[in-house]
Amino acid sequence: MPGRALRAGGALLLVLGVAACGSSHKGGATTSGGGGAQAGSYKIGQPYKIDGVTYTPKEEFNRTETGVASWYGPGFHGKSTANGERYDQSDRTAAHRTLQMPAVVRVTNLDNGMSTVVRVNDRGPFARNRVIDLSRTAAQEINMIGTGTARVRLEQLPNESMAVRDVAMAGGGPAEQHAAMAQAAAGQRPAPAAAPPPTVMQASAPPPPPPPQPPPSAQPTPAERGWSTTPRAPSIETQPPAGRATVASLSATPPAVAASGFYVQTGAFTTPENAERQRNAVRTYGSSEVLQASAGGRGIWRVRLGPYTTQDAAGIVADRLRRSGFGDARVVTE
Helix, strand or coil, X not given: CHHHHHHHHHHHHHHHHHHHHHHCCCCCCCCCCCCCCCCCCCECCCCEEECCEEECCECCCCCEEEEEEEEECHHHCCCECCCCCECCCCCCEEECXXXXXXXXXXXXXXXXXXXXXXXXXXXCCCCCCEEEEEEHHHHHHCCCCCCCEEEEEXXXXXXXXXXXXXXXXXXXCHHHHHHHHHHHHCCCCCCCCCCCCCCCCCCCCCCCCCCCCCCHHHCCCXXXXXXXXXXXXXXXXXXXXXXXXXXXXXCCCCCCCCCCCEEEEEEEECCHXXXXXXXXXXXXXXXXXXXXXXXXXXXXXXXXEEEECCHHHHHHHHHHHHHCCCCCCEEEEC
């Protein structure tokens, strides 16, 4: 009997292990840019300030907007978006400043009447009067690749937006969200995510008595509770290697805001002329400046943008700069 029980337990563990492996890719969709499963997440985000303008993300389902659309393509392919997915230029996606991620929007080119439906999974754009950044495929569908920008009207699709929200909150990735969008567009209600089985309680078994409380003098110490009593050393942010993009995590909890705020440094140069040239190249991303400093006994000139009120806000700009070819862009504080 003990041998049978052990064999039965081993078989059960094997079945559970296989089931766990199968569920580890729930919501996963493979993109050519990342080479792995991705799920992203449902994200709204906190208010943030960029170049003197405060943006307040919020969940909404009936937004309409008119303005200028731009697009981003090969240089961004495979990089992380603001909700944790990988940007796929062949997918119909977009970046918006405040809509929840994901959300679904119809974009119509007001110059030619052509339209496309996109899924918002990124933040931006932050230049001029632009209201949305489209993926390459979405931009092709409304014939704005050649011009780079177009005047558009945005119309949020409420049923599709609710459908992708529910799928994303249940852990579903881009593939599942596209399926939910198709069902919502056809007037069908997507199947709800499977709920965990209810816990069965034994009616005849009384609840166990509470454990006896220790006397005041025997209260466990922080070490006995498993709490760390050793202060952690602060992590040091290092300069990423040239040509290697390091995507900032936008979902991490930001630290307390420094008194002087957060900045995005785009480069350090040995001559002020080179620094000024880069400053001119990044002007459209926000307020920029050149600061003189010294390193190793030599004068250097640093180019930076800001200040930004939160690390999230600075991280959005740094990520956009890196994906635009400024591989050394990183968040710094004074």
